[in-house]
Amino acid sequence: MSNEIEKDFNLGGSIETALSGKYELSVTKVFKEAWDHTIKHFFSFAPAIIILAILQVVIFFIALNMQVTDATTVFENFAKNGTLPDGFVRALYVANFSYEVVTAPFFAGVCLMAMSHSAGLKTKTRQMTSGLQFTISVIIATLVSLLLQGVANLLLPPIALYLSLAFSNAVLLICEKRMRPLNALMLSLRAVNRKLLPLAIIYLVIMGLFVAALMFYGIGLLLVLPFFFHVKGIIYRNMFGIRLKIVATNHNNNDDSGDDNQSQVFNA
Structure with missing residues (x-):
């Protein structure tokens, strides 16, 4: 006979501590822990990072080629002459906007994987699709964030950088705390x-x-990208906390009492 006992608990901070600022955020400790997770989960996490990067590059060039006849030729001419055709900068902006919005759910899934690592959990590559269940909310938050940053960049570029930092936890708040897009951005x-x-x-x-x-030549991105995602996960854990569930299974039979097994589960 098997009996399961479930218990929810919070790891790290909370919304209250995040808003009050009463939590630890040591730069050196965050970097050290992020590096440890990057090395520990490198081979299981790297495939998801590579798939996301390829997906973003493909969508970027599709969006760019829909606006420019031959983007490759434009880049070659820029390398030789240092000039760009009229409207090409706008095309680059639209292409960048497109790939960020389209791949936002997969970006959210990779963020959730890194957050799970910060909670001591293991992940598999297929979990990068865990953000798909929040597709609409994540895309709305990404759209609003990019539009505000775009407007701010026209007025005063440093404000755009600030907004990028200010909205950096919104995706995880949507996926982990089940918040609405605008509420997540504001929080x-x-x-x-x-x-x-x-x-x-x-x-x-x-x-x-x-x-x-x-x-x-971009080789270092194999380490920098997972490091970046782990930093995001650790910051989120320290600021807002992560809801985890302990599942304790008690196996009993007629002859002996059996063993108690415990596992920690995060449900995205």
């Missing part, structure tokens, strides 16, 4: 404002790592 902004300086330092360092990785 993320309010919480980030409580720890703006350490968060800005963290993401500035990550931006520097991306630049360094690209200088080495």
